[in-house]
Amino acid sequence: MRVLKISRDQLKKWLDELSGTVDLYVPMPAGKQVHRFEPYTTFEELDLSYTRTVLPPKKFVFPPEEVLFNRAPSGETTVPDLPARDLVLFGVHPCDINGIRILDTFFSSFDKPDWYYQRRRARLRIVGLSCLPDEHCFCRSMDCDSAASGFDLFFHDIDPENQDRGEKVFFVSLGTVEGDIMLADRADTLPEAEPEELEALLEYTERRESAYTLDLDPSILPQAIKLHQADPLWDRLGEQCLACGVCSLGCPTCTCFNIRDTNDLEGGSSRVRNWDACLYRDFARVAGDHNFRPHRSERIQNRYYHKQVGFAEAFGKPSCVGCGRCIKLCPTGIHFVEVFQSLARERLPVDE
Amino acid sequence: MNNLYLTADWTILEIREIIPGHFFVSLSPSGGGGVPEYSPGQFFQISVHGIGEAPVSVSSSPTRPGTLEMCIRKVGRLTAAIAGLRAGNRVGIRGPFGNGFPLERMRGNDLVLLAGGLGIVPLRSLVNYAVDLPGEFGQVTVLYGAGTDAQLLFIDDLLGLSRDINIQLIVQEITGAGPYEERFGDRTGFVTDLIPGSVTRPTRTFAAMCGPPVFYRYAVSALLAEGLSKRLVYMSLERRMECGIGKCGHCGVGYRYTCVDGPIFNYWDAFNMPELIEMREGEPWIS
Ligand SMILES: Cc1cc2nc3c(=O)[nH]c(=O)nc-3n(C[C@H](O)[C@H](O)[C@H](O)COP(=O)(O)OP(=O)(O)OC[C@H]3O[C@@H](n4cnc5c(N)ncnc54)[C@H](O)[C@@H]3O)c2cc1C
Ligand code: SF4
Ligand code: SF4
Ligand code: FES
Numbered sequence: 001m002r003v004l005k006i007s008r009d010q011l012k013k014w015l016d017e018l019s020g021t022v023d024l025y026v027p028m029p030a031g032k033q034v035h036r037f038e039p040y041t042t043f044e045e046l047d048l049s050y051t052r053t054v055l056p057p058k059k060f061v062f063p064p065e066e067v068l069f070n071r072a073p074s075g076e077t078t079v080p081d082l083p084a085r086d087l088v089l090f091g092v093h094p095c096d097i098n099g100i101r102i103l104d105t106f107f108s109s110f111d112k113p114d115w116y117y118q119r120r121r122a123r124l125r126i127v128g129l130s131c132l133p134d135e136h137c138f139c140r141s142m143d144c145d146s147a148a149s150g151f152d153l154f155f156h157d158i159d160p161e162n163q164d165r166g167e168k169v170f171f172v173s174l175g176t177v178e179g180d181i182m183l184a185d186r187a188d189t190l191p192e193a194e195p196e197e198l199e200a201l202l203e204y205t206e207r208r209e210s211a212y213t214l215d216l217d218p219s220i221l222p223q224a225i226k227l228h229q230a231d232p233l234w235d236r237l238g239e240q241c242l243a244c245g246v247c248s249l250g251c252p253t254c255t256c257f258n259i260r261d262t263n264d265l266e267g268g269s270s271r272v273r274n275w276d277a278c279l280y281r282d283f284a285r286v287a288g289d290h291n292f293r294p295h296r297s298e299r300i301q302n303r304y305y306h307k308q309v310g311f312a313e314a315f316g317k318p319s320c321v322g323c324g325r326c327i328k329l330c331p332t333g334i335h336f337v338e339v340f341q342s343l344a345r346e347r348l349p350v351d352e
Numbered sequence: 353m354n355n356l357y358l359t360a361d362w363t364i365l366e367i368r369e370i371i372p373g374h375f376f377v378s379l380s381p382s383g384g385g386g387v388p389e390y391s392p393g394q395f396f397q398i399s400v401h402g403i404g405e406a407p408v409s410v411s412s413s414p415t416r417p418g419t420l421e422m423c424i425r426k427v428g429r430l431t432a433a434i435a436g437l438r439a440g441n442r443v444g445i446r447g448p449f450g451n452g453f454p455l456e457r458m459r460g461n462d463l464v465l466l467a468g469g470l471g472i473v474p475l476r477s478l479v480n481y482a483v484d485l486p487g488e489f490g491q492v493t494v495l496y497g498a499g500t501d502a503q504l505l506f507i508d509d510l511l512g513l514s515r516d517i518n519i520q521l522i523v524q525e526i527t528g529a530g531p532y533e534e535r536f537g538d539r540t541g542f543v544t545d546l547i548p549g550s551v552t553r554p555t556r557t558f559a560a561m562c563g564p565p566v567f568y569r570y571a572v573s574a575l576l577a578e579g580l581s582k583r584l585v586y587m588s589l590e591r592r593m594e595c596g597i598g599k600c601g602h603c604g605v606g607y608r609y610t611c612v613d614g615p616i617f618n619y620w621d622a623f624n625m626p627e628l629i630e631m632r633e634g635e636p637w638i639s
Contacts, residue, residue, distance in 0.1 A: 278601065313607035
């Protein structure tokens with residue numbers, strides 16, 4: 001892959017310009033250690049060294065609430081329009097890029113594509129940004145620590161501690177023609193990285209590799225989960241879990257939703273979908289008050305099973321990218337990786 | 353690309369309370385254009401706009417084109433709204449969804465169909481399908497049970513077919529409410545009680561069943577005891593459904609979605625996915 005160089009000043013100029021033609025969202029600080037994707041204001045306000053946003057970028061293609069259609073009293077049905085401008089997400093980390101790729105697969109599955117996802121996705125451009133892992137990241141274990149594709153542009157910041165230096169340079173890779181178009185003729189004039197700079201990029205990658213503190217061997221997970229469905233661990237987790245659903249809502253690949261109707265005063269109605277979470281009590285409840293997963297232990301086991309086994313069997317790979325959000329967000333400290341580690345360690349037959 | 357969440361307007365041609373709380377509904381698309389192709393075992397999503405939407409099995413057979421028939425039990429908000437509709441009213445429909453019964457595989461074989469309560473609704477579609485295609489299937493046996501004789505659905509329909517199919521009924525309690533008392537004698541019990549002796553060619557018999565969640569494990573073990581091979585046993589399952597197209601996640605079981613991979617599942621699916629049907633606490637029921 002060819003790697004181009006862009007200076008900090010050029011990057012700022014480019015983002016200033018881009019925000020005039022598209023809806024540009026960037027990682028912004030929103031309190032101590034908290035970040036969100038927010039509309040671009042000024043370059044100085046965005047945080048290029050953030051670790052993870054609270055909500056993953058899925059909200060731009062699969063919003064927490066979305067009107068599917070409005071129905072007038074006459075029966076006339078209309079589908080709300082999207083904003084006129086395309087949406088560019090700047091600063092997406094590899095785990096989240098991989099998360100969107102998983103969503104792409106899922107929302108086009110079974111020859112029954114999700115129209116609402118597809119139309120938002122067709123209008124989304126993704127600009128990636130390199131990162132260094134913290135103590136909750138295990139994307140490397142999930143093979144999601146780099147993004148081979150799934151971005152239009154990708155920026156490497158190999159000197160993230162140093163944001164203010166005037167000479168600061170970012171490395172840029174083009175993923176698609178859309179990326180080139182976004183750069184608006186810059187790509188043809190930006191210089192290519194010199195061999196020693198590529199060497200520095202490689203060193204950065206190695207430094208990043210050794211910075212991971214969490215590790216998980218995904219190859220044993222399916223067996224560990226399938227063979228230990230009756231493990232007392234699930235009951236313990238069921239007692240610890242509050243069924244708050246935060247781990248699912250914050251997960252870049254969790255996609256469950258409800259559909260409900262609302263009414264307006266004029267006799268019209270709307271059909272709306274909202275995020276749901278499989279940890280909620282009513283998730284598998286059907287009419288007649290029969291609940292297929294009445295216990296929290298069953299629901300938490302179902303979540304783990306689905307993400308590491310069920311999804312992989314249906315779609316070829318697990319639906320976890322190792323972003324660490326569920327670990328960071330869980331109010332009772334349930335730790336995705338530790339759960340699997342203990343399942344595998346305690347329960348798989350060990351050689352004597 | 354098709355927006356699979358949009359509903360089409362359909363008109364109710366007939367709606368009738370056949371037993372208390374259970375409404376027979378016949379429908380066709382309001383704009384003409386005919387009922388889309390469907391297969392026994394599939395379901396449609398039916399909407400009353402402003403109230404909501406629910407999955408409902410087809411109860412008619414594609415061999416009788418022109419209208420779509422359903423039977424809806426009033427249990428909650430949406431089904432109550434449907435119960436309040438009249439002929440000429442419109443509802444929203446999308447579908448058909450789901451896999452349907454494996455008709456190609458079933459052809460040429462005997463069928464044993466087991467229904468508990470409302471479970472007769474999807475099986476009626478298959479019964480009528482088999483009856484309308486004489487020679488395509490072997491002997492068709494229907495074993496149908498309900499709480500009381502007053503709760504049996506489509507009973508005149510089914511008894512009218514006694515020349516073509518072998519139909520046996522059982523209820524837990526005989527109230528004398530229906531004109532069928534002589535059919536029961538003094539015998540009361542569960543539909544699974546009808547299974548012993550019902551299968552004459554176990555290697556050439558497909559079983560299909562639909563009933564309340566507790567019913568499957570008993571029905572499956574009774575069928576296996578009759579010598580039926582596991583791969584010949586099918587079940588129609590219910591789960592909470594919102595989307596019908598494998599997206600909302602509610603109907604997920606193991607690695608399958610009931611709305612696209614089901615609602616008709618084979619015995620082996622249940623074997624591999626313990627969550628699929630309810631099992632006895634701590635007891636391996638699989639033989
Ligand atoms: C494949 C399939 C085929 C079916 N075929 C038939 C059939 O032929 N005939 C028939 O009568 N029924 C059938 N059903 C069942 C039917 O879909 C339900 O009876 C129907 O959904 C009930 O809707 P309701 O609004 O009347 O009930 P409600 O209980 O009011 O609500 C319906 C659904 O919404 C959910 N819900 C309600 N309130 C909440 C809440 N507060 N939070 C979260 N969730 C909530 C429930 O889990 C329930 O599943 C079928 C179901 C399936 C899956
Ligand atoms: S399961 Fe947890 S670590 Fe994995 S992708 Fe979801 S939020 Fe991230
Ligand atoms: S975040 Fe933690 S407590 Fe909340 S539902 Fe998930 S596992 Fe349970
Ligand atoms: S009903 Fe939504 S996934 Fe099956």
